[in-house]
Amino acid sequence: MSAVIGNDVGAGNGWLDKERTIAGAGYNRWLVPPAALAIHLCIGMAYGFSVFWLPLSKALGAGAAACGKDVSLLTELFAADCNWRISSLSLMYTLFFVVLGVAAALWGGWLEHVGPRKAGVVAAFCWCGGLLISALGVSTHQLWMMWLGSGVIGGIGLGLGYISPVSTLIKWFPDRRGMATGMAIMGFGGGAMIGSPLAVELMKAFGGSVAATFVCMAVIYFIFMMGGAMSYRIPATGWKPAGWTPPAAQNSNAMITQRHVHVKKVWGIPQFWLIWMALCMNVTAGIGVIGMASPMLQEVFGGTLIGLTGDAAKFGNLDKDSLAKLAVMGAGFAALLSLFNICGRFFWASISDKLSRKLTYAVFFILGGLLYASIPSSADSGAKLAFVGAICIIVSMYGGGFATVPAYLADIFGTQMVGAIHGRLLTAWSTAGILGPVLITYMREYQQSLGLPKNEAYNQSMYIFVGVLAIGLVCNLLVRPLNPKWFMNDAELAEEKRLAHDRAIANDVGTGSGGSASAASSSTLVAVLAWLAVGIPLAWGVYRTLLSVVKFFG
Template sequence: MATPPDDGNGFLSKERIIAAPGFNRWLVPPAALAIHLCIGMAYGFSVFWLPLSKALGIKEPIKCAADVGFLQELFTTTCDWKVSTLGWMYTLFFVLLGSSAALWGGWLERAGPRKAGVISALCWCGGMLISALGVYLHQFWMLLVGSGFIGGIGLGLGYISPVSTLIKWFPDKRGMATGMAIMGFGGGAMIGSPLAAELMKIFASDTNVGVMQTFVSMALVYFVFMMGGALSYRVPPSGWTPDDWTPPPAQANNTMITQDHVHVSKVWGIPQFWLVWLVLCMNVSAGIGVIGMSSPMLQEVFGGNLIGVAKKFTELDKTQLSAIAGVAAGFTALLSLFNIGGRFFWASLSDKLGRKLTYVVFFVLGGILYFSIPASASAGSKTLFVASFCIILSMYGGGFATVPAYLADLFGTQMVGAIHGRLLTAWATAGILGPVVVNYMRDYQIGLGIPRDQVYNQTMYILVGMLVIGLICNFLIRPVDKKYFMTPAELAEEKRLAHDKAVASDVGIGTMTMHETNPALVWMAWAAVGIPLAWGVYRTMLSVAKFF
């Protein structure tokens, strides 16, 4: 793929963001979080589905005629969109995330995180504005183009924009650093969903459901945060290491950390890449399948016991069904907290255990928990059931957060962001594989007449099988053969193309003097992302309280 022309020492160029001596590396994680917390709202877009499904009818949906198919829904202005049609935006988000990260990951390494972050902000927020216009004109194709395609590209670039930079700033804490950023992507919906719900209440009227105004408002707020994050990115000078830290020898503590670097153009032909690809795909397939069915599974397995009524799910009346749905919403909120917390916890722990052993824990412990769920369900043990799901979801999030460090260990840090972008095609695959297996198995079991509280048993065993495949692939991962690494001359050329410099003055920006970062600036940066995150946790805890 052709590389965009070099913009010299322009404002967005990588040379402009080489850190001066004395720069505090703890300013970089909040910059990454500012972007990830915004694009993470992709997980929470379902909050718009019901209001959009009655955008014309306001109180009740105006249903389309039976002969109106999906293509007609793209352009109709006389009837409301179905929720199933709106769901295509969610699908496009993650297909475009994976594909755009794979396509432009190599360019990102050379252009730098600032330029990628700015483009991500323009795409994600601009896509929301186009979607707002689509809501106003009632043209669904504009929502697909705006948030689906353009926004999806912004997702991909924003997701991988900080990976390489964080790993280079934190060679001593690779897992923790990437865990912090990717935790933000998991937490984006935790902030965005309640914010969107509040804004829609404010903007809703007798003639408007408030979605258009909410899109515009959120796009403007997100643009400020994302631009602030993008412009705050700094990259370390080439060869920089923290004080009093030396790189560990290769294969120390079974982490298989290499000191060499693989070019992204070679990874498709390296066995270890495909093994890590399958490791991520299996872990995510199992986890994403559980996320999709956690709420209905809890309701169908425990039925009236969730509200102290000794009845099965099919025996409950409408009021009782509504009550257990509220309990299940609290359960889903609880899982989201473990998904987010697991991203930081497991990724940080992988710095101690090593990436390979961490994934062994994911697959072995996860397999045991999946296998135990049918038994805890049949025994009526809500505590074991809920605890199993919470740990499973923590490892689902932990898998996302640990894999960039795994790649850096195996393939080096020079092009890890680009390699991570290509690996995200495993996520796109898992996003189809996991839900399809779970949903079709559920329908098949119901079709056989199996009681609803037992229809998930076989599914759990299939997910265990996926984890066994992932475990085998993880065991097969070995250090990358020397023949795949760049030679010193190739590495020097790649560093030249990537504008890696020893100091910022190498590119004519001026003589850099020692200037310690003001600690107050670090605290302000963390407060800017920490306060919204704390608010999101608080709102989520209110939902969790319904469960208990």
């Protein structure tokens, strides 16, 4: 992989070269979103890895001892004679999103030069290869191989796969930037809806073998990701949708620029850091709640969720059977949140095309702050519907923040290197992935150490998140159009276009369907089939999720 990433970006004639992906006249741009979805629905399984923790914690059998408290994490990484702790396995989440941000930041510029196809192929090899290494780690009971395979190598695949379609979609949909990125990035939110039940079914089929499940999923994901990567096409330089005219800058304060910033300059631009902070604060608050939503619901409302009243309903007084029923309720709630996460990505990103990105982010912070502040009172009064509704909307805005920010960056920094700039911005996600869970879990434990009952242990965290969102709101309000000094001049832009192999016309196999009626009809049919290829698995995932949601409301 390092050899591939380290290659110079000189012109070539290979099937992965960017020149081979330039679409010709008449190409149907609606073929690009399903290609992006094919990749995002696969790597989005990172959200669903929790289905493996319990089986992996018993990989040596119920008779084997668990690694005790006297076994350090470093020792556990290489221990083959004790069952792994769930807390050690769940650190994979941190690895996923830290490595994702770092990889996206490091190789975002490379992606802009070589195009989305090569980046998508490398992502497929990393993500699926990481699963195969993890399978070997499970077979040999070596936790370090799990971390290296899925956490590090797979995390690199996450980073490259996540940002691979961003620049391409924004260039194909200059008239609907938010909607376009929302379509792709909703796939990352929906990946667990498909992957989690698929993993459960595969583990049943393979007699509980996680290693065999990893191998099977690696094969399935590789086919889909390679199909998506090979389907990527980029528009020729200067292409625009028929009948669409770029909005003219009415004054020097226009929030949508027609110029372009080089990625190497963004670390020094104040607006980059303001948007970085806005995303980080939105994700910190959202990811903190997502990680604890299920236990929070169960501990706050206890037995009232299953019809108990009085002292018998308090969480600490519940028997094993009642706790099992609550666990089903918690799983249904988590499934409901996953639906709001994926739908919020498309809804809010599309809305941002009408409201503007800045105003949409202001809604996230103001409405989100009000909802977080309402949660303690909803919990105290037993208002379950208000409590659940607030968290569902919060989670939709968490997903919406991810889907809206690429278009926000394109508005402020231009489209030439928006994928690379987005890659660097994702370090905010890596940071938030640590801050959010730490804040809510630390405050929960601290409140309980003071003697507060479980149903009140989350109140302080909610008020802290209100403050976190207030910081994000201030940062968002401070975003202004860039000083012209940050934009590339004509010579710099021409050089960047040369390095990126921009072409004004299609060249070789990148040609589109042409302009005839029969070709247009063929293109429409291919687009329908492409959407079915990603839509059917997604519909299956939604169906399985709705089954869990029904249990929650039942």
